[in-house]
Each structure stands twice: as structure tokens, then as C-alpha cells.
Amino acid sequence: MLTQHATSGEPIFNQGVALYVEDLKVSFDGFQALGGLSFTVGVGELRCIIGPNGAGKTTMMDCLTGKTRPDSGRIYFGSNLDLRRMSETNIARSGIGRKFQKPTVFEALTVYENLELALAGDRRARFAMRARLSADQRQRLDEVLATVHLKDERDRTAGLLSHGQKQWLEIGMLLAQDPKLLLLDEPVAGMTDEETERTAELFLxxxxxxxxxxxxxxMSFVGTLAGQHRTVTCLHQGKVLAEGTMAAVQSDEQVIEVYLGR
Structure with a gap:
């Protein structure tokens, strides 16, 4: 999947690799949060990552977004962006969007105004930018509203949305910026069954x-996303424990022992 450039030593990717992580190690006060994590994600791929608490999932995301600097290892985004050498701001600008478990939206503004601010690229702004949007930008926001199931809520104050709708709005705010890679941390936590089902439809x-x-x-949500052919990665003790189809991972004896139970 990865070779070395003959002169610079920089990696050269085969076409189709969006994210390359190799032997990533991170320690905090003697505790090894990542112990040699390696995996790749393809362009346009939907990858599910599972694992017990303390497996290193959050630390992994922190490394991908520049919040935490790894002790060693390599992280490349696309063909040539070394994420270890980039700031959090530049990583976001390069096309990586992260959604945390708890939604962070401007609750005093409308759904549409939240999307406007995201499109403007300044989430600290305190007023909407509607008058400054071009026809193409307005069309883009209309498309995002439809994608995240909030077309009928566009003029509703964000604070009045359900928990699930706030999650969708934050995803919409990321989509407004057209990221190449979306990192989604426990996106259906706290959702109703119906909201969870619609979120699966959204991601697919x-x-x-x-x-x-x-x-x-x-696991039900992961199963819906993974289907019969998509890759699921299970982490344990900061490295990949098992990887493959949902059926293969669920039947893996080590995964059953440390995570799924019998």
C-alpha cells in the first residue's frame, strides 16, 4: 500500500488511500494509550471502529486532528499531507472534519444560521451571513438541509431541536465545509431508535x-453500517485487535473475550 520515494524518503500512496496510519504510539505519564496502531482508510470508504473503553479510540482521533502529538509513528492524509507536522487549524482546513459525541451548535440561532456560519468558516461569529451568500452557496445549504433531514426545520431555533436533530445539525455544519474525511465519535449516543435508523441512512x-x-x-448501528462487506476495525490496548467484515469481527475469539462477551 505504501512505498518510499527514492530521493525524499516520503511515502507514495497507491491511488485510493484517504488515510494512512502506521505504528502510532502515544503515552501519557507512563500509560500507553496507543501501542503501535496501524490501519488505512480508502477514499470514499465508510469505516466503523469499535472497541472497549480505554482501547485508544479517542486518542486516535485526537492524533488525526492534531490535538495530541504522537510519540512516534506516521499519519498521512491523502497522498502527501503529514498530519504530525500540521496544526489543528491547518488539519481542519485540509479537509478533515470531526464531530464529537456531544453536539456543539449555536442554540440561540436558527438551523439555517448555524449552517451559514459553518459555510462562512467562522464558528465564532455572532451574526448570520445570509445577505453575503451567493446563489451557489444558498443552493449548497439547501442540499445540506435535505441531506441531514432538517429541511423542514431550517427556521427553527437550534436550541429547540431534539438531541438527534442537534447531532444532524452539527454533521450538516461539517458537510457545509465539504470535508474529504469525517471523523464521527459515537454519533448515535442518546438518540431514539428512529433517529438512529435515520442516522444510518444519512451515513450510508x-x-x-x-x-x-x-x-x-x-453494535446494531454498526451492523447496519457495515452490512456484509464493509470493514470493521476493533481496537484493544491501543492497537488493532481484529479487522474485517462485521461477521468476521463478531466471531473473532479475541474480540468476544475482550469486548463483545459471550
């Missing part, structure tokens, strides 16, 4: 248009 609709890495504990 994004496959191919974006690369998605979904960290989740809800």
Missing part, C-alpha cells in the same frame, strides 16, 4: 462522497 448516503470513520459502541 455519504459513502463515496466522503471518507467516514465512525467510532461507535452500538
Amino acid at each position: 448516503s455519504l459513502e463515496g462522497k466522503h471518507s467516514l470513520v465512525v467510532v461507535e459502541h452500538d
Whole structure:
């Protein structure tokens, strides 16, 4: 999947690799959070990552977004961006969007105004930018509203949305910036069954248009996303314990022992 450039020593990717992580190690005060994590994600791929608490999932995302600097290892985004050498701001600008478990939206503004601010690229702004949007930008926001199931809520104050709708709005705020890679941390935690089902539909609709890495504990939700052919990665003690189809990972004896139970 990866070779060395003859003169510079920099990696050269085969076409189709969105994210390359190799032998990533991170320690905090003697505790090894990542112990040699390696995996790749393809362009347009929907990848689910599972594992017990303390497996290193959050630390992994922190490394991918520049919040935590690894002690060693390599992380490349696309063909040539070394994420270890980039700031959090530049990583976000390069096309990586992260959604945390708890939604962070401007609750005093409308759904549409939240999307406007995201499109403007300044989430600290305190007023909407509607008058400054071009026709193409307005069309883009309309498309995002439809994608995240909030078309009928566009003029509703964000604070009045349900928990699930706030999650969708934050995903919409990321989509407004057209990221190449979406990192989604426990996106259906606290959702109703109906909201969870619609979120699965949303993520499946994004496959191919974006690369998605979904960290989740809800095995039913993961099963819906993974289907019969998508790759699921199980982490344990900061490295990959098992990887393959959902059926293969669920039947892996080590995964059953440390995570799924019998």
C-alpha cells in the first residue's frame, strides 16, 4: 500500500488511500494509550471502529486532528499531507472534519444560521451571513438541509431541536465545509431508535462522497453500517485487535473475550 520515494524518503500512496496510519504510539505519564496502531482508510470508504473503553479510540482521533502529538509513528492524509507536522487549524482546513459525541451548535440561532456560519468558516461569529451568500452557496445549504433531514426545520431555533436533530445539525455544519474525511465519535449516543435508523441512512448516503470513520459502541448501528462487506476495525490496548467484515469481527475469539462477551 505504501512505498518510499527514492530521493525524499516520503511515502507514495497507491491511488485510493484517504488515510494512512502506521505504528502510532502515544503515552501519557507512563500509560500507553496507543501501542503501535496501524490501519488505512480508502477514499470514499465508510469505516466503523469499535472497541472497549480505554482501547485508544479517542486518542486516535485526537492524533488525526492534531490535538495530541504522537510519540512516534506516521499519519498521512491523502497522498502527501503529514498530519504530525500540521496544526489543528491547518488539519481542519485540509479537509478533515470531526464531530464529537456531544453536539456543539449555536442554540440561540436558527438551523439555517448555524449552517451559514459553518459555510462562512467562522464558528465564532455572532451574526448570520445570509445577505453575503451567493446563489451557489444558498443552493449548497439547501442540499445540506435535505441531506441531514432538517429541511423542514431550517427556521427553527437550534436550541429547540431534539438531541438527534442537534447531532444532524452539527454533521450538516461539517458537510457545509465539504470535508474529504469525517471523523464521527459515537454519533448515535442518546438518540431514539428512529433517529438512529435515520442516522444510518444519512451515513450510508455519504459513502463515496466522503471518507467516514465512525467510532461507535452500538453494535446494531454498526451492523447496519457495515452490512456484509464493509470493514470493521476493533481496537484493544491501543492497537488493532481484529479487522474485517462485521461477521468476521463478531466471531473473532479475541474480540468476544475482550469486548463483545459471550
